[in-house]
Amino acid sequence: GQNIDQPTEMTATEGAIVQINCTYQTSGFNGLFWYQQHAGEAPTFLSYNVLDGLEEKGRFSSFLSRSKGYSYLLLKELQMKDSASYLCAVRPHNAGNMLTFGGGTRLMVKP
Amino acid sequence: NAGVTQTPKFRILKIGQSMTLQCTQDMNHNYMYWYRQDPGMGLKLIYYSVGAGITDKGEVPNGYNVSRSTTEDFPLRLELAAPSQTSVYFCASSYDSSTDTQYFGPGTRLTVL
Numbered sequence: 001g002q003n004i005d006q007p008t009e010m011t012a013t014e015g016a017i018v019q020i021n022c023t024y025q026t027s028g029f030n031g032l033f034w035y036q037q038h039a040g041e042a043p044t045f046l047s048y049n050v051l052d053g054l055e056e057k058g059r060f061s062s063f064l065s066r067s068k069g070y071s072y073l074l075l076k077e078l079q080m081k082d083s084a085s086y087l088c089a090v091r092p093h094n095a096g097n098m099l100t101f102g103g104g105t106r107l108m109v110k111p
Numbered sequence: 112n113a114g115v116t117q118t119p120k121f122r123i124l125k126i127g128q129s130m131t132l133q134c135t136q137d138m139n140h141n142y143m144y145w146y147r148q149d150p151g152m153g154l155k156l157i158y159y160s161v162g163a164g165i166t167d168k169g170e171v172p173n174g175y176n177v178s179r180s181t182t183e184d185f186p187l188r189l190e191l192a193a194p195s196q197t198s199v200y201f202c203a204s205s206y207d208s209s210t211d212t213q214y215f216g217p218g219t220r221l222t223v224l
C-alpha cells in the first residue's frame with residue numbers, strides 16, 4: 001500500500017523561511033512531486049525530485065532522501081501570496097504516471 | 112492553449128440522479144486523470160487513461176464510469192449520485208513521459224443532496 005504523511009497545518013511570518021516535511025512509504029519509488037493549491041483553485045506544479053539531494057527553483061527548494069522516505073519543501077522570503085496548501089505526491093515504481101497524494105499542508109503566512 | 116478545461120464549475124444533484132462531468136485538454140497529452148478532493152484532504156485518483164480507447168481504475172472508482180473516445184476528451188459519469196460523492200472533482204493531463212508533471216483543470220464542485 002501507499003502511505004504519505006504531511007503536517008496538516010503550519011503558520012509562518014512574512015519574510016521568514018518555512019520547511020514543509022513529507023514522509024512516504026510506497027511500493028517502489030519513481031519520483032516525488034510538490035504541488036501548490038490556493039483555496040478554491042486547482043493544484044499547480046512546483047517541483048519534482050527523483051534523485052537524492054536538493055532542487056532549487058527561485059524562492060522554493062525541494063529535498064529528497066530516498067533511503068529515509070523523506071522529502072521537504074523549503075520556502076524562503078515568505079510572501080502573503082504563499083498562503084496555500086502544499087501537496088506532496090509520490091509516483092510508485094511501475095505506476096505509469098499515476099500519483100499518490102498526501103493530505104496536503106495548509107500554510108498560513110501572517111504579516 | 113486553453114490547457115485543461117472542465118464543465119460545469121458547480122452542480123447540485125439529488126440522490127439517484129446522474130450526470131457527466133466534462134473534461135477537455137488541447138495539449139495533445141496522452142494521459143488523463145480524474146481525481147476527487149474532499150474538504151481538507153488530498154487528491155484521490157478515480158480513473159485514468161493512457162490514451163484513446165484505454166481506461167483503468169484508480170484508488171476510488173466505485174460509483175463512477177469513464178470513457179476516452181478521443182485524445183482530447185475524458186468525461187466522468189456518475190450514474191446514481193450519492194451524498195458520499197459530494198466533493199470537488201479535478202481532471203488532469205500529462206505527456207506519457209514518466210517524469211512529466213500533471214496539469215490540472217479548474218475543478219467541478221459537486222453537491223449531492
